[in-house]
Amino acid sequence: MPNIQTEPTQLDRMFHALADPSRRAVLERLAEGPASVGELAKPFTMALPSLMQHLRLLEECGLIQTEKVGRVRTCRLQPHAMDAAGEWIARQRAVWEARFDRLDAYLQILKKQEESTDDDPAAR
């Protein structure tokens, strides 16, 4: 088990980015396709500078990429952006489930031993 790290890792930054409902809403919108900052701003009541701050954070941690052409900045979901976060969660689930499978297999063995003792007249 590692100790506390002073520098936030990519995974720290990614989970931190996902902890905000507005940033998740931006990612949900961008999963459907690229959008300009103006389009992303429409459903929000927050001020544009706040949205820009969220977009900057999403870009810094590699979840989105943005490109400015003329006066329009277009945002896109970064391909396989959330894979690292999804894989970390899937790995814990796999370890946890493997442990339960082992416990279950062990309980089955105990149950069979008990049944064979019940069937054995010598054991009665």
Place this chain on the structure above:
Amino acid sequence: MPNIQTEPTQLDRMFHALADPSRRAVLERLAEGPASVGELAKPFTMALPSLMQHLRLLEECGLIQTEKVGRVRTCRLQPHAMDAAGEWIARQRAVWEARFDRLDAYLQILKKQEESTDDDPAAR
């Protein structure tokens, strides 16, 4: 797309909990099986009150459960604890991939149309 919520949701709290490397390390350890606070503390150099604070946060957002028997507090991973977070990520990936499948299908149609125009002597 929802607007900013003032109250953090379960998903906000869960992703926030996962954004810390020490808390992830605790979850990684607990995926392998229950452990006492003492056992969890061993690999860390941090003070016990800091670890307790992390454990409290993990318990509050439903990722772990703890039980005190005598002087020993045992921590367990909550079954299916991270499902909501994993499912949110999987959903975005599915939306994103479906969009690319549609784009790909469209490109295949364009390509076929181009090929059939090339084959057509009347179109030369």
